[in-house]
Amino acid sequence: xxxxxxxxxxxxxxxxxxxxxxxxxxxxxxxxxxxxxxxxxxxxxxxxxxxxxxxxxxxxxxxxxxxxxxxxxxxxxxxxxxxxxxxxxxxxxxxxxxxxxx
Amino acid sequence: xxxxxxxxxxxxxxxxxxxxxxxxxxxxxxxxxxxxxxxxxxxxxxxxxxxxxxxxxxxxxxxxxxxxxxxxxxxxxxxxxxxxxxxxxxxxxxxxxxxxxxxxxxxxxxxxxxxxxxxxxxxxxxxxxxxxxxxxxxxxxxxxxxxxxxxxxxxxxxxxxxxxxxxxxxxxxxxxxxx
Numbered sequence: 001x002x003x004x005x006x007x008x009x010x011x012x013x014x015x016x017x018x019x020x021x022x023x024x025x026x027x028x029x030x031x032x033x034x035x036x037x038x039x040x041x042x043x044x045x046x047x048x049x050x051x052x053x054x055x056x057x058x059x060x061x062x063x064x065x066x067x068x069x070x071x072x073x074x075x076x077x078x079x080x081x082x083x084x085x086x087x088x089x090x091x092x093x094x095x096x097x098x099x100x101x102x
Numbered sequence: 103x104x105x106x107x108x109x110x111x112x113x114x115x116x117x118x119x120x121x122x123x124x125x126x127x128x129x130x131x132x133x134x135x136x137x138x139x140x141x142x143x144x145x146x147x148x149x150x151x152x153x154x155x156x157x158x159x160x161x162x163x164x165x166x167x168x169x170x171x172x173x174x175x176x177x178x179x180x181x182x183x184x185x186x187x188x189x190x191x192x193x194x195x196x197x198x199x200x201x202x203x204x205x206x207x208x209x210x211x212x213x214x215x216x217x218x219x220x221x222x223x224x225x226x227x228x229x230x231x232x233x234x235x236x237x238x239x240x241x242x243x244x245x246x247x248x249x250x251x252x253x254x255x256x257x258x259x260x261x262x263x264x265x266x267x268x269x270x271x272x273x274x275x276x277x278x279x280x281x
Contacts, residue, residue, distance in 0.1 A: 003277070007216075008270060008274075011217055011274075012137075017137055017140070021133075024153075025125060028125075029121070029128075031154060032121065032124070033121075035162075
């Protein structure tokens with residue numbers, strides 16, 4: 001290293017950024033997280049749009065089938081809801097509140 | 103220059119999606135990248151914005167980094183292209199170049215006459231020359247590494263560095279031993 005390079009080294013070293021800069025690292029991490037979130041939201045919006053479009057296109061085919069299924073499954077669904085409510089009452093926090101469980 | 107062992111492991115983890123590994127890479131290389139961009143574009147606030155943007159681009163494209171490539175050169179290359187774009191867009195170049203010295207005086211600590219002379223000499227260099235000087239004379243890049251980072255032919259980088267050295271030597275009043 002000659003005299004000029006040595007002199008330049010000293011002068012350049014005067015305005016080096018800090019070796020560790022938590023604020024800068026945090027800003028980068030925050031911006032990266034924001035960018036990831038935006039990308040995830042864009043994909044989600046795209047998937048929702050595609051699903052909505054598919055439902056719209058297939059609605060004439062799906063509607064009668066859904067009506068039949070709803071009629072057939074209504075008693076089963078009601079039974080499941082009652083069973084779930086009873087289970088929650090006996091085993092869950094609601095049961096604790098009523099003094100059904102200790 | 104090959105990436106060292108720790109960098110290599112962190113790059114592999116970042117390629118697999120580890121945000122923590124990438125944060126470590128940011129921590130390890132932010133100083134070199136920000137120092138290079140500060141010297142290349144002259145505006146510290148812009149340099150830090152560009153450095154942040156460079157890391158975001160790197161995070162998205164880390165899978166494209168060749169196994170034998172130096173992460174530091176790769177980052178400086180991305181940063182340099184962003185710097186070129188920023189300085190060339192919307193008439194910013196002229197304004198930034200003109201503001202170079204005054205901006206630096208407002209953000210940094212009091213500086214010696216020698217330091218001011220160096221800053222003025224750097225500001226007078228064309229951007230490509232300044233970038234080559236910042237890499238080879240301030241950051242210890244070899245000419246080949248600088249050529250890779252700047253996307254310029256080796257001979258061009260050597261000539262940029264030689265001319266830059268001569269200008270800086272003249273500004274500092276030091277004899278250029280290689281002239």
